[in-house]
Amino acid sequence: xxxxxxxxxxxxxxxxxxxxxxxxxxxxxxxxxxxxxxxxxxxxxxxxxxxxxxxxxxxxxxxxxxxxxxxxxxxxxxxxxxxxxxxxxxxxxxxxxxxxxxxxxxxxxxxxxxxxxxxxxxxxxxxxxxxxxxxxxxxxxxxxxxxxxxxxxxxxxxxxxxxxxxxxxxxxxxxxxxxxxxxxxxxxxxxxxxxxxxxxxxxxxxxxxxxxxxxxxxxxxxxxxxxxxxxxxxxxxxxxxxxxxxxxxxxxxxxxxxxxxxxxxxxxxxxxxxxxxxxxxxxxxxxxxxxxxxxxxxxxxxxxxxxxxxxxxxxxxx
Numbered sequence: 001x002x003x004x005x006x007x008x009x010x011x012x013x014x015x016x017x018x019x020x021x022x023x024x025x026x027x028x029x030x031x032x033x034x035x036x037x038x039x040x041x042x043x044x045x046x047x048x049x050x051x052x053x054x055x056x057x058x059x060x061x062x063x064x065x066x067x068x069x070x071x072x073x074x075x076x077x078x079x080x081x082x083x084x085x086x087x088x089x090x091x092x093x094x095x096x097x098x099x100x101x102x103x104x105x106x107x108x109x110x111x112x113x114x115x116x117x118x119x120x121x122x123x124x125x126x127x128x129x130x131x132x133x134x135x136x137x138x139x140x141x142x143x144x145x146x147x148x149x150x151x152x153x154x155x156x157x158x159x160x161x162x163x164x165x166x167x168x169x170x171x172x173x174x175x176x177x178x179x180x181x182x183x184x185x186x187x188x189x190x191x192x193x194x195x196x197x198x199x200x201x202x203x204x205x206x207x208x209x210x211x212x213x214x215x216x217x218x219x220x221x222x223x224x225x226x227x228x229x230x231x232x233x234x235x236x237x238x239x240x241x242x243x244x245x246x247x248x249x250x251x252x253x254x255x256x257x258x259x260x261x262x263x264x265x266x267x268x269x270x271x272x273x274x275x276x277x278x279x280x281x282x283x284x285x286x287x288x289x290x291x292x293x294x295x296x297x298x299x300x301x302x303x304x305x306x307x308x309x310x311x312x313x314x315x316x317x318x
Contacts, residue, residue: 001206003228004160006193006218007033007064011269014055015252020221021059023245025228025235027221030056031133034064034091036104037072043079053084062131066091068103068114070121077126087129087157090122093193095135095166106166110138112150119154129157133193133216138166141175148182156188160216163194170219170318176208183209196220197315199230222273223316237277237310246301260294267297278304279311 005012005020005027017030035047049055051063063080065088067073077088092115094105101107108115122130132151137143143165151159161182163174174194183190191214196202198220206212221227225245229235249270253263268288275285284304291297 001212002028002191002214003231004029004031004191004193004214004216005221006216007031008218008222009033010266011222012218013050014052015256016249016270017059017061018056019245019249019252020225023241023248024226025232026059027228029060029062031062031064031089031216034066034094035076037065037067037069037076039072041072041075043076051080051083051085061085062087062089064089064091064133066094066099066104068108068118070118070125073118073122074125077122077128081126081128085128087131088126089131089133089160092132092134093160093162095164095169100138100166106135106138109135109143109147109166112146116150116153119150123154131158131160132156133160133162135162136165136175136178141165141178144178145181148185152185152187154188158189158191158214159186160191160193160214163192180209183212189213191216193217197223197227197317198313199227200313201315202231219273219316219318222270223276224274224314227315236312239305239310242274242277242310243305254294264291264294264297273316276317277310277314278308279314281308284308 005017012033020026032050035043051061063085065073065076080088091105092108096105099105099107103111137147159182161179163176163179179192190212192205192212193216196205196215196217202215205215217227224237226235226237226241250267253266257263257266271285271288275281281304284300287300288297291300
């Protein structure tokens, strides 16, 4: 079984992924937040910093690209190849309305003819492995049956399926009927993505799909950075390790980011997820969201760790 860390914009950049891998069991693969090609055909400096090999030593990192213009995609992929990357991931899953309105991410799924032409061009134009992260469709889960026929026409390195449609975002339950169809009928290797928040969630998934070889997790690992250890039976989260992870991450942000407000914003984004594993941590979660200074924030964190324990078996709660 291979475990992938899903990309989450603003959180799972190279600083965070290195810190998670240092303090806890690291993922087999980290997919980066998406890179959006532009008309200048240049990778933004922010994205370049995230994917620089020197910032990801010891980690298997796959850059993700989002777009619907094959020429721009190919050009960006070749720049990544020049940096040493031999695999890239195509984002067909982002449900953001601003992305979808441009016909990108999961918005591209509602245009299968254009998507097929796009895939033909990028597979012909690149000498690289290409994996695809997809949803079931834009409006209806039944769109996926036609989409899978389309995907089966191409030598996709791995098809990562998040079994929701675009308009559901992350609400409701994943549609496992369509994932089961992909599991049985995909000509390409399949990876499951969606709502694996605890070791029990993983056990249930693998009982239903015993031949599954890869799982991607995002929110679950942000809430519990030791989740892989719990899944594999190698350990579990405890306050001492979570505190050490938190403090080193905070210290690094203070050193490299400009201004307390920026640092505070980064930490608040993380606590949206991580507060879920603390027993009776809700009131501290509210205080963290309202904190206006780093000094105030640090006082709240001290109280949280002093008064709340890690809840065994807890995970992200949507």
